[in-house]
Amino acid sequence: MAEIPLYPLYNTSYQLYRVSPLHHGDSPLLNDRTLRTHARRLRDLLKGDNVRGVDVDFAGTEGALPKLGPLEECNWDLVGDEDAWIDRHRQSVDPDASQLSSVLSPDRARGIGVELGYEKTAYNALLLRDPGTTPSPEGFTSLPLLMVKMPAAIREVFLNYLKTAFDAHVAPLRLPSTFLASTLETYFRHLGESTSTQKIQHVIQQLKVQLTFPQSTSLLKHIEVTIASHDVPGFISRGKLLATTNQKPFTAALSRYIQKHLAFDLSNPKVYISRIQCGAFVLQTDRLKLMLPEGLSDVSFDEDSSAVESSAAQLAVQEIYSSLIREATGTGKFLPESIVEELRSSTPSSVGSGRRGRRKRAVSTTASSSAATKRPRGRPKTVNGGLSAQEDEEMADA
Structure with missing residues (x-):
């Protein structure tokens, strides 16, 4: 079909x-x-x-x-x-x-x-x-x-x-820094639900968070923090143990980690999150690329698949x-x-x-013909565990 x-x-x-x-x-x-x-x-x-x-x-x-x-x-x-x-x-x-x-x-x-x-x-x-x-x-x-x-x-x-x-x-x-952080927390919240069949590390994959401080110094414009996929759940678990998470456990844990190891305070208005890149999306203050959520890419069109339950990633996209x-x-x-x-x-x-x-589930015509894999189709090959260099060029294109 x-x-x-x-x-x-x-x-x-x-x-x-x-x-x-x-x-x-x-x-x-x-x-x-x-x-x-x-x-x-x-x-x-x-x-x-x-x-x-x-x-x-x-x-x-x-x-x-x-x-x-x-x-x-x-x-x-x-x-x-x-x-x-x-x-x-x-x-x-x-x-x-x-x-x-x-x-x-x-x-x-x-x-x-x-x-x-x-x-x-x-x-x-x-x-x-x-x-x-x-x-x-x-x-x-x-x-x-x-x-x-x-x-x-x-x-x-x-x-x-x-x-x-x-x-x-x-x-x-x-988009303010708080919006970028909230977008990531939205994915984590839906993927962490007891009813979710998707795991955070599989959907988010490698996570890159860019910190920018343009008014602080002319020598250093930004720092990029890279977190391996298997370490992301650990940040969330650690954040839930902190007293002042405000329903943002990952952001709280990341802030504590950066303050301890880099001596930067994310609550300081001169330090803010300017870019988040992961397997689910690439989001900057003025740009967005949403990846096809898993659950939309692995079902072909037929009458039996006309109505199905939304996956956790789909629900996150709707909220975003x-x-x-x-x-x-x-x-x-x-x-x-x-x-x-x-x-x-x-x-x-x-x-x-x-x-x-x-x-309902829409299917990309560029998706792989194999239906056995559980991973979203049509995703580009990664470079050093992240997204392709072509995508980085697209997001940087003025």
Whole structure:
């Protein structure tokens, strides 16, 4: 049986931005006709189309990026959760199941997926929300989290289009050190549950934590602490024995270890965590790469696997997604708090967001054909026990 394409949130290095509510007036944004219109307009800008010899708004990017070849496709589509993603692609992998597929409604959509297909490569961006909790004022649609995988020249045109077409403010999302630490603790908490069949050391693998102190000295910018996979559970156990863990046992143990061996205090505002890299994700203050959670990668599409229990890693990803949306919305709110509270109280719960206990499994077409292994497929070979050098270059790409 054919496999469902990989959900776009996974295995891609994204730059993070936050976006104010998109203004569209009386015409709804989240419908096919409106999305096709914006796709056509963005394509014209990227190709450098002009009216009567005058460039429309922005210069084209094809001359700036000649190695990509011509722009062949520009698509804007609704993006739902993993369940909706399977429903959308079910017909292509199993034509007989077309009657079972459901159409993704705007109220259930997580947001918009933008895909740019060039002759030699492709890029994408995701405008995201939590459909059950993200309020939108009248005439606007709130998609506060923007994740972009584009080179600088194309990214500039795309961001400017969002600003001018929707009268929106777009700013880089700067994640605080506490958010990076909490993301790691979220994985540890779910993987440490008594019902979890996954082990921390197998999912997290080798762990690298980068400490940065830019205001302390010009000679030393950062230090990277590497922890072997089999030592990670020991840090967590030690942290649980400390009196002031505040439900963050690993962070407490790491802080105690660094203070003893390196004489650095993580509670000092001049010392903060700027990057965490492990087998589950790579997270910086402005970038994110989520790996495909184990449990999604080892099941092919068929009717018997249409609904299964979520793995601990999947539950962790769901919680991290919601946290990212809150962070993008709450860091200097674009709306007054009174309006936010009023809209939140009148926003109905999403049908899709209520199904937390049972999830369908999407499968990457690039995954290995072997179904016997329990490890997530499609992961790159490691370099000295960590992630590949290619991934490091992706995360460092401006």
